[in-house]
Amino acid sequence: MYDMKALYEAGSVEEAVSLRMEHPEAQIIAGGSDVLVQMREGKRAGAELISIYDIDALRGVCMEEDGTLRIGSLTSFSHITRDTLIQRYINVLGQAVDQVGGPQIRNIGTIGGNTCNGVTSADSASTLFAWDAVIELTGQSGTRRVPIQEFYIRAGKVDIREGEIQTGILIPRESYENTYGHYIKYAMRNAMDIATLGTSVNVRLSADKKTVERARVAFGVAGPIPLRAVTAEQTTAGQLVSEELAERFAQAVKEDINPRDSWRASRDFRLHIAVESAKRAFLESVELAGGAL
Amino acid sequence: MEKHVMQYKTVHFTLNGKEVERAVDVRASLTDMLRNDFRMTSVKKGCEVGECGACNVLIDGEAFNSCIYLAVWAEGKTIRTLEGLLGPNGELSDIQQAFVDEAAIQCGFCSPGFMLTAVEILESGKEYTDDELRKLLSGHLCRCTGYENILRAVKKTMYRRLGKPLPEEN
Numbered sequence: 115m116y117d118m119k120a121l122y123e124a125g126s127v128e129e130a131v132s133l134r135m136e137h138p139e140a141q142i143i144a145g146g147s148d149v150l151v152q153m154r155e156g157k158r159a160g161a162e163l164i165s166i167y168d169i170d171a172l173r174g175v176c177m178e179e180d181g182t183l184r185i186g187s188l189t190s191f192s193h194i195t196r197d198t199l200i201q202r203y204i205n206v207l208g209q210a211v212d213q214v215g216g217p218q219i220r221n222i223g224t225i226g227g228n229t230c231n232g233v234t235s236a237d238s239a240s241t242l243f244a245w246d247a248v249i250e251l252t253g254q255s256g257t258r259r260v261p262i263q264e265f266y267i268r269a270g271k272v273d274i275r276e277g278e279i280q281t282g283i284l285i286p287r288e289s290y291e292n293t294y295g296h297y298i299k300y301a302m303r304n305a306m307d308i309a310t311l312g313t314s315v316n317v318r319l320s321a322d323k324k325t326v327e328r329a330r331v332a333f334g335v336a337g338p339i340p341l342r343a344v345t346a347e348q349t350t351a352g353q354l355v356s357e358e359l360a361e362r363f364a365q366a367v368k369e370d371i372n373p374r375d376s377w378r379a380s381r382d383f384r385l386h387i388a389v390e391s392a393k394r395a396f397l398e399s400v401e402l403a404g405g406a407l
Numbered sequence: 408m409e410k411h412v413m414q415y416k417t418v419h420f421t422l423n424g425k426e427v428e429r430a431v432d433v434r435a436s437l438t439d440m441l442r443n444d445f446r447m448t449s450v451k452k453g454c455e456v457g458e459c460g461a462c463n464v465l466i467d468g469e470a471f472n473s474c475i476y477l478a479v480w481a482e483g484k485t486i487r488t489l490e491g492l493l494g495p496n497g498e499l500s501d502i503q504q505a506f507v508d509e510a511a512i513q514c515g516f517c518s519p520g521f522m523l524t525a526v527e528i529l530e531s532g533k534e535y536t537d538d539e540l541r542k543l544l545s546g547h548l549c550r551c552t553g554y555e556n557i558l559r560a561v562k563k564t565m566y567r568r569l570g571k572p573l574p575e576e577n
Contacts, residue, residue, distance in 0.1 A: 116477075120414060121433040123479065143477075150436075150475045151456045167480055192469070216546025217524065218463055218472045305545035306458055 116150060117159040124166050127252050127281060133164045134277045135254065140164045142279060144188055144227040147219055172226070172281055175199045181287035187226025187280045191238075192217070194225060204285055206295035206314065210241045213299045216306050226280045229265070232272040232339065239266075239340040240314040241297055243332035245289040253278035266339040293318045293328075294402035298391040302378075310379045311335050313391035317399040319355065323406065326350045329363065329399075331392055336371035336384065343370035346392065355405045357397075364393035420481040422447075423491030437473035437481060438462045441488060449489035449519040453548075460547030463520035464488050470524045470546070489519035492526070501567065502526060505560040513551030521547050525561045529568055537562070 122137060124130035133140070140162035143149045152158050166172070172188040175197045183203055185194065191211035194200055200208045214220055214228070214237045228236045229249065242262050249265040251258050254277045262283075265273050274280065295316030301307040312334035318327045329350040331343045346366035353359050373384035400407065414433045419426065422445060429444050438455075441447040441464065450473055453461030457475040464473045465487040492500040499507070502525050512518045521544065528535065528543050535543065540558060549557060566573045 115432065115434040115439060116436065118434050120412075121477070121479065146477065147457055147475055150477075154456050165477065165480070167477075168482075215457075216460070217543055218460060218470045218546045219457060221469045221471055222457075222476065305542070 116153045117156070118153065118163055119160050120162045122162070122164045123168060124164060125168055127169060127171065127279065130164065130166050130169065130279045131252065131254055131277055134279065137162055137164060138276060142166060142230070144224045144230075145190065145222040147215070147223045148227060148231055166279060178284075183285040183287075183290060185225055185283045185285070187282055188224045189226075191220035191223050191225065191228075195220070203290040204241075204245060204295070206297050206316065207238065207241045207245070210237050210297040210299070210312075210314065213237050213297075219306075225283060229262070229283065230272055230274065230280055232266055232268075232270045234269065234337065234339050235309045235312065235335045236340070237297075237299060237309060237312060237334070240312045240332040240334040241295065242283065243340045243342055244295065244314040244316055244330045245285055245293075246330075247289075248284040248286065249273075249280060250282035250284060251275070251278045252281040257281065259284070263342070269338040291318075292403075294399050295330075296395045296398035296402065298395050300387050300391060308378075309335055311373070311384050311387050311391065312340075313388065313395050315392060315395035315399050317350075317396065317403050317405075319400070319403045319405050323404050324355060326353050326355060326359070326400075329396065331363075331367060331395070333367070333371055333388060336373045336388055341371065343367040343392070345369040350396075355400055355407065357407055360393050360396045360400075363396050364389045367392045416479050418479055418482045420483060421485040423487055431478045433477070433479055435478040437464065437471075437476040437478050437486075440478035440481070441473060441486075447488045447490055451516055451519065453516070458548070459517070460520040460524070461517055463523050463547070465523050465527060468527065468530065470527045472546075487523065487526075489522060492522065502529065502560070502564045505564045506557070509556045509560040509563065511552055511556040511560040517547055517549040517551075521549070521557055525564065528561060529565055532569075534569055534571070535565065540565075 122133045143163045143165050172186040174186050191214050195208040195212045228238045247262045249260045293316050297314045299309045300311045315331045317329045334340045346363050349366045350363050373381050375381045415430045417430045419428045441450045451461035453459040455474045457472040462474040
Protein backbone atom coordinates (compact mmCIF):
# COMPACT_ATOMS: atom_id res chain seq x y z
CA MET A 115 0.00 0.00 0.00
CA TYR A 116 1.14 3.48 -0.77
CA ASP A 117 0.70 6.14 1.84
CA MET A 118 -1.73 8.29 -0.11
CA LYS A 119 -4.69 10.25 1.12
CA ALA A 120 -6.81 10.03 -2.00
CA LEU A 121 -6.57 9.15 -5.67
CA TYR A 122 -8.37 11.04 -8.40
CA GLU A 123 -8.35 9.47 -11.84
CA ALA A 124 -8.66 11.49 -15.03
CA GLY A 125 -9.85 9.77 -18.20
CA SER A 126 -9.42 12.84 -20.40
CA VAL A 127 -7.45 16.08 -20.50
CA GLU A 128 -10.62 18.03 -19.57
CA GLU A 129 -11.14 15.84 -16.51
CA ALA A 130 -7.51 16.27 -15.52
CA VAL A 131 -7.82 20.05 -15.75
CA SER A 132 -10.96 20.16 -13.60
CA LEU A 133 -9.41 17.79 -11.05
CA ARG A 134 -6.40 20.10 -10.93
CA MET A 135 -8.70 23.04 -10.18
CA GLU A 136 -10.62 21.10 -7.52
CA HIS A 137 -7.51 19.72 -5.83
CA PRO A 138 -4.71 22.25 -6.27
CA GLU A 139 -2.56 20.53 -3.63
CA ALA A 140 -2.69 17.14 -5.33
CA GLN A 141 0.36 15.71 -7.06
CA ILE A 142 0.03 14.69 -10.73
CA ILE A 143 1.09 11.12 -11.42
CA ALA A 144 1.82 9.87 -14.95
CA GLY A 145 3.75 6.58 -15.04
CA GLY A 146 4.66 6.92 -11.37
CA SER A 147 8.24 5.68 -11.55
CA ASP A 148 9.32 8.79 -9.66
CA VAL A 149 6.20 9.73 -7.70
CA LEU A 150 5.51 6.24 -6.31
CA VAL A 151 9.16 5.72 -5.40
CA GLN A 152 9.15 9.05 -3.57
CA MET A 153 6.00 7.95 -1.73
CA ARG A 154 7.78 4.79 -0.63
CA GLU A 155 10.59 6.95 0.72
CA GLY A 156 8.01 8.87 2.71
CA LYS A 157 8.66 12.11 0.83
CA ARG A 158 5.10 12.48 -0.36
CA ALA A 159 3.47 10.62 2.49
CA GLY A 160 -0.23 11.33 2.80
CA ALA A 161 -0.41 13.14 -0.54
CA GLU A 162 -3.41 13.26 -2.82
CA LEU A 163 -2.72 12.06 -6.35
CA ILE A 164 -4.28 12.92 -9.69
CA SER A 165 -3.59 10.03 -12.04
CA ILE A 166 -3.41 10.98 -15.71
CA TYR A 167 -2.01 7.58 -16.73
CA ASP A 168 -5.28 6.50 -18.37
CA ILE A 169 -5.46 9.40 -20.83
CA ASP A 170 -4.66 7.46 -24.00
CA ALA A 171 -5.11 10.59 -26.11
CA LEU A 172 -1.72 11.73 -24.76
CA ARG A 173 0.12 8.67 -26.10
CA GLY A 174 1.95 8.39 -29.38
CA VAL A 175 3.98 10.43 -31.85
CA CYS A 176 2.55 12.18 -34.90
CA MET A 177 3.45 14.74 -37.53
CA GLU A 178 1.33 17.88 -37.57
CA GLU A 179 0.35 19.66 -40.78
CA ASP A 180 3.00 22.34 -40.47
CA GLY A 181 5.74 19.74 -40.02
CA THR A 182 5.93 19.91 -36.23
CA LEU A 183 6.68 16.57 -34.64
CA ARG A 184 4.34 16.01 -31.71
CA ILE A 185 5.16 13.61 -28.90
CA GLY A 186 2.24 12.95 -26.56
CA SER A 187 3.35 13.56 -22.97
CA LEU A 188 2.39 10.06 -21.82
CA THR A 189 4.37 8.27 -24.52
CA SER A 190 6.63 5.79 -22.77
CA PHE A 191 10.38 5.74 -23.36
CA SER A 192 10.27 2.34 -25.04
CA HIS A 193 7.54 3.49 -27.42
CA ILE A 194 9.54 6.61 -28.31
CA THR A 195 12.58 4.49 -29.12
CA ARG A 196 10.53 2.16 -31.33
CA ASP A 197 8.58 4.92 -33.09
CA THR A 198 9.32 5.25 -36.82
CA LEU A 199 8.83 9.06 -36.91
CA ILE A 200 11.30 9.46 -34.04
CA GLN A 201 13.77 7.14 -35.76
CA ARG A 202 13.49 9.13 -38.95
CA TYR A 203 13.60 12.70 -37.65
CA ILE A 204 15.16 12.71 -34.18
CA ASN A 205 16.72 9.31 -33.67
CA VAL A 206 19.00 10.66 -30.95
CA LEU A 207 15.98 11.17 -28.68
CA GLY A 208 15.04 7.50 -29.04
CA GLN A 209 18.63 6.57 -28.22
CA ALA A 210 18.76 8.89 -25.22
CA VAL A 211 15.57 7.60 -23.61
CA ASP A 212 16.72 4.04 -24.29
CA GLN A 213 19.34 4.69 -21.58
CA VAL A 214 16.86 5.52 -18.83
CA GLY A 215 16.81 2.98 -15.96
CA GLY A 216 16.12 -0.52 -17.25
CA PRO A 217 13.62 -2.10 -19.67
CA GLN A 218 10.67 -2.17 -17.26
CA ILE A 219 11.27 1.46 -16.29
CA ARG A 220 11.32 2.41 -19.98
CA ASN A 221 7.93 0.73 -20.39
CA ILE A 222 6.31 2.76 -17.60
CA GLY A 223 8.30 6.01 -17.63
CA THR A 224 6.87 8.83 -19.74
CA ILE A 225 8.62 11.71 -21.45
CA GLY A 226 6.15 14.11 -19.86
CA GLY A 227 7.04 12.89 -16.40
CA ASN A 228 10.72 13.01 -17.22
CA THR A 229 10.50 16.72 -18.08
CA CYS A 230 7.91 17.77 -15.47
CA ASN A 231 10.19 16.54 -12.68
CA GLY A 232 12.51 19.39 -13.50
CA VAL A 233 15.52 17.19 -12.85
CA THR A 234 18.79 18.08 -14.58
CA SER A 235 19.84 14.44 -15.04
CA ALA A 236 16.74 13.42 -17.04
CA ASP A 237 18.01 11.54 -20.08
CA SER A 238 15.45 13.13 -22.40
CA ALA A 239 16.06 16.70 -21.25
CA SER A 240 19.44 17.53 -22.78
CA THR A 241 18.34 16.31 -26.20
CA LEU A 242 15.08 18.25 -25.96
CA PHE A 243 17.09 21.37 -25.03
CA ALA A 244 19.48 20.78 -27.91
CA TRP A 245 16.58 20.53 -30.37
CA ASP A 246 14.70 23.59 -29.07
CA ALA A 247 11.68 21.54 -28.07
CA VAL A 248 8.47 23.33 -27.16
CA ILE A 249 6.34 22.23 -24.22
CA GLU A 250 2.58 22.28 -24.63
CA LEU A 251 0.49 22.81 -21.52
CA THR A 252 -3.28 22.59 -21.32
CA GLY A 253 -5.34 24.39 -18.70
CA GLN A 254 -8.73 25.98 -18.22
CA SER A 255 -8.20 28.65 -20.84
CA GLY A 256 -6.81 26.33 -23.47
CA THR A 257 -3.25 25.50 -24.42
CA ARG A 258 -0.05 27.47 -24.23
CA ARG A 259 3.36 26.70 -25.61
CA VAL A 260 6.62 27.36 -23.83
CA PRO A 261 10.17 26.85 -25.12
CA ILE A 262 11.77 24.13 -23.01
CA GLN A 263 14.48 26.53 -21.81
CA GLU A 264 11.79 28.67 -20.19
CA PHE A 265 9.81 25.66 -18.95
CA TYR A 266 12.61 24.76 -16.54
CA ILE A 267 12.66 27.38 -13.80
CA ARG A 268 15.04 25.89 -11.25
CA ALA A 269 15.98 22.45 -9.96
CA GLY A 270 12.78 20.51 -9.45
CA LYS A 271 10.59 23.42 -10.53
CA VAL A 272 8.97 23.80 -13.94
CA ASP A 273 6.42 26.23 -15.32
CA ILE A 274 3.19 24.31 -14.78
CA ARG A 275 0.51 26.67 -13.58
CA GLU A 276 -2.71 26.21 -11.68
CA GLY A 277 -5.05 23.80 -13.40
CA GLU A 278 -2.55 22.81 -16.07
CA ILE A 279 -1.07 19.54 -17.20
CA GLN A 280 1.61 18.99 -19.79
CA THR A 281 0.00 17.52 -22.90
CA GLY A 282 2.72 17.39 -25.52
CA ILE A 283 6.32 17.96 -26.50
CA LEU A 284 6.81 19.54 -29.90
CA ILE A 285 9.87 19.43 -32.11
CA PRO A 286 9.74 22.23 -34.71
CA ARG A 287 10.63 21.35 -38.29
CA GLU A 288 13.42 23.95 -38.15
CA SER A 289 15.08 21.84 -35.45
CA TYR A 290 15.06 18.44 -37.10
CA GLU A 291 15.37 19.26 -40.79
CA ASN A 292 18.65 17.97 -42.16
CA THR A 293 19.91 17.65 -38.59
CA TYR A 294 21.67 14.71 -36.97
CA GLY A 295 22.54 14.22 -33.35
CA HIS A 296 24.19 12.00 -30.80
CA TYR A 297 23.74 11.61 -27.03
CA ILE A 298 26.32 10.37 -24.54
CA LYS A 299 25.26 9.34 -21.07
CA TYR A 300 28.14 9.06 -18.64
CA ALA A 301 27.17 6.94 -15.64
CA MET A 302 28.82 4.45 -13.33
CA ARG A 303 26.69 1.55 -14.54
CA ASN A 304 25.24 0.65 -17.93
CA ALA A 305 21.74 0.12 -16.53
CA MET A 306 19.64 1.37 -13.63
CA ASP A 307 21.78 4.42 -13.08
CA ILE A 308 21.42 8.18 -13.18
CA ALA A 309 23.63 10.22 -15.48
CA THR A 310 26.76 11.72 -13.97
CA LEU A 311 26.65 13.88 -17.08
CA GLY A 312 24.46 13.82 -20.18
CA THR A 313 25.66 15.41 -23.43
CA SER A 314 23.51 15.88 -26.52
CA VAL A 315 24.96 17.36 -29.70
CA ASN A 316 23.39 17.87 -33.12
CA VAL A 317 24.71 19.36 -36.33
CA ARG A 318 23.48 20.53 -39.68
CA LEU A 319 26.04 20.56 -42.47
CA SER A 320 26.15 22.52 -45.72
CA ALA A 321 25.03 20.78 -48.94
CA ASP A 322 28.60 19.75 -49.78
CA LYS A 323 29.00 18.40 -46.21
CA LYS A 324 32.17 20.42 -45.70
CA THR A 325 30.94 23.24 -43.49
CA VAL A 326 28.99 23.30 -40.25
CA GLU A 327 25.84 25.37 -40.76
CA ARG A 328 24.74 24.94 -37.20
CA ALA A 329 25.76 22.92 -34.18
CA ARG A 330 23.87 22.68 -30.93
CA VAL A 331 24.89 21.19 -27.63
CA ALA A 332 23.06 20.76 -24.36
CA PHE A 333 24.04 19.16 -21.09
CA GLY A 334 22.29 17.53 -18.18
CA VAL A 335 23.97 17.69 -14.73
CA ALA A 336 26.23 20.54 -15.82
CA GLY A 337 24.09 22.96 -13.83
CA PRO A 338 20.95 22.90 -11.66
CA ILE A 339 18.80 22.51 -14.78
CA PRO A 340 19.70 21.28 -18.27
CA LEU A 341 21.49 23.96 -20.29
CA ARG A 342 22.81 24.88 -23.72
CA ALA A 343 26.46 25.73 -24.31
CA VAL A 344 25.97 28.70 -26.60
CA THR A 345 29.61 29.79 -26.80
CA ALA A 346 30.58 26.38 -28.11
CA GLU A 347 27.76 26.47 -30.64
CA GLN A 348 28.91 29.85 -31.94
CA THR A 349 32.50 28.72 -32.46
CA THR A 350 31.36 26.24 -35.10
CA ALA A 351 28.97 28.27 -37.25
CA GLY A 352 30.23 28.46 -40.84
CA GLN A 353 33.46 26.62 -39.99
CA LEU A 354 35.00 23.83 -42.00
CA VAL A 355 34.46 20.40 -40.54
CA SER A 356 37.65 19.08 -38.94
CA GLU A 357 39.03 17.31 -35.90
CA GLU A 358 40.50 20.60 -34.82
CA LEU A 359 37.06 22.23 -34.94
CA ALA A 360 35.71 19.43 -32.75
CA GLU A 361 38.44 20.16 -30.22
CA ARG A 362 37.76 23.91 -30.23
CA PHE A 363 34.03 23.28 -29.91
CA ALA A 364 34.60 20.91 -26.99
CA GLN A 365 36.96 23.25 -25.12
CA ALA A 366 34.47 26.11 -25.51
CA VAL A 367 31.74 24.30 -23.56
CA LYS A 368 33.66 25.15 -20.39
CA GLU A 369 32.64 28.78 -20.91
CA ASP A 370 28.97 27.93 -20.47
CA ILE A 371 28.62 25.10 -18.02
CA ASN A 372 28.72 25.17 -14.26
CA PRO A 373 28.73 21.66 -12.80
CA ARG A 374 28.92 21.05 -9.07
CA ASP A 375 30.67 18.71 -6.71
CA SER A 376 28.39 15.92 -5.59
CA TRP A 377 28.83 12.45 -4.19
CA ARG A 378 28.44 11.14 -7.74
CA ALA A 379 31.34 13.10 -9.18
CA SER A 380 33.47 16.16 -8.60
CA ARG A 381 33.08 19.41 -10.52
CA ASP A 382 36.50 18.93 -12.12
CA PHE A 383 35.65 15.46 -13.29
CA ARG A 384 32.36 16.64 -14.76
CA LEU A 385 34.18 19.43 -16.62
CA HIS A 386 36.61 16.87 -17.97
CA ILE A 387 33.94 14.48 -19.23
CA ALA A 388 31.88 17.38 -20.60
CA VAL A 389 34.74 18.36 -22.91
CA GLU A 390 35.45 14.79 -23.95
CA SER A 391 31.76 13.92 -24.44
CA ALA A 392 31.13 17.10 -26.44
CA LYS A 393 34.01 16.24 -28.76
CA ARG A 394 32.94 12.64 -29.29
CA ALA A 395 29.26 13.53 -29.73
CA PHE A 396 30.19 16.28 -32.19
CA LEU A 397 32.32 13.95 -34.29
CA GLU A 398 29.64 11.28 -34.23
CA SER A 399 26.98 13.81 -35.27
CA VAL A 400 29.13 15.04 -38.15
CA GLU A 401 29.56 11.48 -39.30
CA LEU A 402 25.81 10.82 -39.08
CA ALA A 403 25.25 13.97 -41.14
CA GLY A 404 27.48 12.56 -43.86
CA GLY A 405 30.47 14.79 -43.17
CA ALA A 406 33.98 13.56 -43.88
CA LEU A 407 36.85 14.23 -41.49
CA MET B 408 -6.11 13.50 13.77
CA GLU B 409 -7.90 13.61 10.45
CA LYS B 410 -9.84 10.43 9.85
CA HIS B 411 -8.73 8.51 6.82
CA VAL B 412 -11.56 7.65 4.43
CA MET B 413 -11.06 4.31 2.73
CA GLN B 414 -11.34 4.58 -1.02
CA TYR B 415 -12.09 1.51 -3.13
CA LYS B 416 -12.46 0.93 -6.83
CA THR B 417 -13.67 -2.07 -8.77
CA VAL B 418 -11.26 -3.14 -11.47
CA HIS B 419 -11.85 -5.63 -14.28
CA PHE B 420 -8.98 -7.22 -16.13
CA THR B 421 -7.75 -10.43 -17.70
CA LEU B 422 -5.40 -12.41 -15.48
CA ASN B 423 -3.60 -15.32 -17.10
CA GLY B 424 -6.36 -15.72 -19.66
CA LYS B 425 -9.26 -15.40 -17.23
CA GLU B 426 -11.49 -12.36 -16.85
CA VAL B 427 -11.51 -11.22 -13.25
CA GLU B 428 -12.96 -8.42 -11.14
CA ARG B 429 -12.03 -7.11 -7.72
CA ALA B 430 -12.75 -4.18 -5.49
CA VAL B 431 -9.34 -2.82 -4.49
CA ASP B 432 -8.07 -0.23 -2.10
CA VAL B 433 -6.80 2.56 -4.36
CA ARG B 434 -3.57 2.68 -2.32
CA ALA B 435 -2.65 -0.85 -3.42
CA SER B 436 0.15 -1.55 -5.84
CA LEU B 437 -0.40 -4.15 -8.53
CA THR B 438 1.96 -6.42 -6.55
CA ASP B 439 -0.30 -6.07 -3.50
CA MET B 440 -3.40 -6.95 -5.49
CA LEU B 441 -1.89 -9.88 -7.39
CA ARG B 442 -0.43 -11.45 -4.25
CA ASN B 443 -3.16 -10.72 -1.72
CA ASP B 444 -6.33 -10.91 -3.78
CA PHE B 445 -5.30 -13.50 -6.36
CA ARG B 446 -2.56 -15.46 -4.57
CA MET B 447 -0.17 -14.96 -7.47
CA THR B 448 2.83 -15.51 -5.22
CA SER B 449 5.27 -15.75 -8.13
CA VAL B 450 5.08 -11.95 -8.05
CA LYS B 451 7.78 -11.25 -5.47
CA LYS B 452 8.11 -8.30 -3.18
CA GLY B 453 11.73 -7.32 -3.53
CA CYS B 454 12.94 -3.74 -3.43
CA GLU B 455 9.44 -2.26 -3.97
CA VAL B 456 10.97 0.76 -5.72
CA GLY B 457 11.30 -0.58 -9.25
CA GLU B 458 14.96 -1.52 -9.17
CA CYS B 459 15.22 -5.29 -8.75
CA GLY B 460 12.60 -6.66 -11.16
CA ALA B 461 11.37 -9.44 -8.84
CA CYS B 462 7.76 -8.23 -9.13
CA ASN B 463 7.81 -8.06 -12.93
CA VAL B 464 4.61 -8.99 -14.78
CA LEU B 465 3.48 -8.67 -18.39
CA ILE B 466 0.81 -6.06 -19.05
CA ASP B 467 -0.54 -6.11 -22.61
CA GLY B 468 2.63 -7.93 -23.60
CA GLU B 469 5.15 -5.52 -22.05
CA ALA B 470 7.19 -6.02 -18.89
CA PHE B 471 6.36 -3.81 -15.90
CA ASN B 472 7.52 -3.73 -12.30
CA SER B 473 4.20 -4.27 -10.54
CA CYS B 474 5.52 -2.70 -7.32
CA ILE B 475 5.42 0.76 -8.87
CA TYR B 476 2.16 0.30 -10.74
CA LEU B 477 -1.16 1.23 -9.16
CA ALA B 478 -3.58 -1.69 -8.90
CA VAL B 479 -6.38 0.50 -10.29
CA TRP B 480 -4.42 0.91 -13.54
CA ALA B 481 -5.08 -2.79 -14.22
CA GLU B 482 -8.57 -1.84 -15.45
CA GLY B 483 -9.12 -3.29 -18.93
CA LYS B 484 -5.60 -4.70 -19.20
CA THR B 485 -4.36 -8.19 -19.97
CA ILE B 486 -1.94 -9.28 -17.25
CA ARG B 487 0.24 -12.35 -17.17
CA THR B 488 2.23 -13.73 -14.25
CA LEU B 489 4.49 -16.76 -14.09
CA GLU B 490 1.52 -18.91 -13.06
CA GLY B 491 0.10 -18.25 -16.52
CA LEU B 492 3.06 -19.90 -18.24
CA LEU B 493 2.23 -23.36 -16.93
CA GLY B 494 0.38 -25.87 -19.09
CA PRO B 495 -3.09 -27.21 -18.11
CA ASN B 496 -1.60 -29.96 -15.94
CA GLY B 497 1.12 -27.83 -14.46
CA GLU B 498 3.67 -28.59 -17.19
CA LEU B 499 6.61 -26.22 -17.39
CA SER B 500 6.84 -23.97 -20.43
CA ASP B 501 9.95 -24.04 -22.64
CA ILE B 502 11.54 -21.02 -20.95
CA GLN B 503 10.98 -22.45 -17.45
CA GLN B 504 12.48 -25.79 -18.50
CA ALA B 505 15.46 -23.97 -20.01
CA PHE B 506 16.06 -22.17 -16.69
CA VAL B 507 16.06 -25.57 -14.96
CA ASP B 508 18.31 -27.19 -17.57
CA GLU B 509 20.86 -24.36 -17.54
CA ALA B 510 20.92 -24.08 -13.74
CA ALA B 511 19.72 -20.50 -14.12
CA ILE B 512 17.87 -20.78 -10.82
CA GLN B 513 19.41 -20.95 -7.38
CA CYS B 514 17.34 -19.31 -4.68
CA GLY B 515 14.60 -18.60 -7.22
CA PHE B 516 13.56 -15.18 -6.00
CA CYS B 517 14.44 -13.35 -9.22
CA SER B 518 13.38 -16.18 -11.55
CA PRO B 519 9.69 -15.33 -12.16
CA GLY B 520 10.58 -11.76 -13.08
CA PHE B 521 13.40 -12.82 -15.36
CA MET B 522 11.25 -15.43 -17.09
CA LEU B 523 8.47 -12.95 -17.86
CA THR B 524 10.94 -10.50 -19.37
CA ALA B 525 12.26 -13.48 -21.34
CA VAL B 526 8.71 -14.13 -22.58
CA GLU B 527 8.48 -10.55 -23.85
CA ILE B 528 11.82 -11.03 -25.62
CA LEU B 529 10.79 -14.39 -27.10
CA GLU B 530 7.38 -13.20 -28.24
CA SER B 531 8.93 -10.38 -30.24
CA GLY B 532 10.03 -13.14 -32.64
CA LYS B 533 13.36 -11.37 -33.16
CA GLU B 534 16.87 -12.73 -33.04
CA TYR B 535 19.01 -10.73 -30.64
CA THR B 536 22.76 -10.63 -30.13
CA ASP B 537 24.22 -11.45 -26.71
CA ASP B 538 24.76 -7.75 -26.06
CA GLU B 539 21.17 -6.94 -26.92
CA LEU B 540 19.93 -9.75 -24.69
CA ARG B 541 22.06 -8.50 -21.81
CA LYS B 542 20.54 -5.06 -22.19
CA LEU B 543 17.01 -6.45 -22.42
CA LEU B 544 17.59 -8.46 -19.23
CA SER B 545 19.29 -5.62 -17.37
CA GLY B 546 16.21 -4.65 -15.33
CA HIS B 547 16.60 -7.67 -13.04
CA LEU B 548 18.98 -8.31 -10.20
CA CYS B 549 20.20 -11.82 -9.40
CA ARG B 550 22.58 -12.30 -6.49
CA CYS B 551 23.10 -16.07 -7.02
CA THR B 552 23.83 -17.06 -10.57
CA GLY B 553 26.11 -14.37 -11.96
CA TYR B 554 23.67 -14.02 -14.88
CA GLU B 555 25.55 -16.20 -17.37
CA ASN B 556 23.24 -19.19 -16.97
CA ILE B 557 20.20 -16.95 -17.24
CA LEU B 558 21.50 -15.44 -20.45
CA ARG B 559 22.18 -18.93 -21.80
CA ALA B 560 18.67 -20.17 -20.93
CA VAL B 561 17.04 -17.22 -22.71
CA LYS B 562 19.35 -17.49 -25.70
CA LYS B 563 18.79 -21.24 -26.05
CA THR B 564 15.01 -20.81 -25.95
CA MET B 565 15.18 -17.92 -28.41
CA TYR B 566 17.03 -20.05 -30.98
CA ARG B 567 14.77 -23.03 -30.39
CA ARG B 568 11.66 -20.93 -30.99
CA LEU B 569 13.24 -19.40 -34.08
CA GLY B 570 13.92 -22.93 -35.34
CA LYS B 571 17.63 -22.20 -35.62
CA PRO B 572 20.61 -24.07 -34.18
CA LEU B 573 22.30 -22.47 -31.14
CA PRO B 574 25.53 -20.85 -32.33
CA GLU B 575 28.73 -22.35 -30.91
CA GLU B 576 30.08 -20.38 -27.96
CA ASN B 577 33.47 -18.85 -28.44
